[in-house]
Structure formats: C-alpha cells, structure tokens
Amino acid sequence: MATARDPVMSRLLLRLEGAALLVASVILYRQFGAGWPRFALLILAPDLAALAYLAGGRLGAVAYNLAHTSAIPLTLAVVAAWESGWDGDGTTFSLALIWLAHIGMDRLAGYGVKDPGGVTATRPNLG
Numbered sequence: 001m002a003t004a005r006d007p008v009m010s011r012l013l014l015r016l017e018g019a020a021l022l023v024a025s026v027i028l029y030r031q032f033g034a035g036w037p038r039f040a041l042l043i044l045a046p047d048l049a050a051l052a053y054l055a056g057g058r059l060g061a062v063a064y065n066l067a068h069t070s071a072i073p074l075t076l077a078v079v080a081a082w083e084s085g086w087d088g089d090g091t092t093f094s095l096a097l098i099w100l101a102h103i104g105m106d107r108l109a110g111y112g113v114k115d116p117g118g119v120t121a122t123r124p125n126l127g
Contacts, residue, residue, distance in 0.1 A: 018107025
C-alpha cells in the first residue's frame, strides 16, 4: 500500500495539486474576463527567474524558487481582490492568476524546487 512518504505517491499528489491550481486559476481568470492574449504572453514569465542562474547557482535557485512558490501570487491575488471589493477586477489580480496558473502547470508537469546545481536540477517537493 502506498503511503505519504512513498515517492510515487508524493509525485502523484504534487501533480494533482498542480492540476487543481492550474484549473482553478484558469477558471477564475476566465470568470473575471481578463484577456487571453495577456495570458498567452505571460504564462511563461515566471521562468525568466532562471536568468538569475547567470549570477550563480545559489542566487539562481533562490530567485527561481521564489518565482515558483504559490505564497507570493496567492497573497497578491487576495490583496488585489480585497482592494477591488472582491469583484476580481484589475490587472494585479489577473497577473496573480496567470502566475498561479504557471506554478500549477509546472507542478502538473512534475517540476519542483530547483537546486543550486543549475536550472535543470529539479527535485519534486517530497514532504
């Protein structure tokens, strides 16, 4: 029987969490009528954080991991929604949803945090 410490189960849970985050973000983005050209243009923007690897592995990993944690865009979305009266209208809110969709897409694909070894040194979050 699979347990939570089982790497296969952990990877599956990571991917399911990513799928849920991606789907929820896209549904909210669509619900609030933000433009799809903006979504298409910015969906890969968080990966630009990988450019920090040019300044060194440790800085690259920190920058990339900060750009790929859901805490920052989630906080941004809540603050933007709060300030707009919870109607979800606004550029900041839509950008946060795009950012969350990207993180969900990465998790669905099985990508986790990066190691200082380089942008290809990925390890899933295995609790």
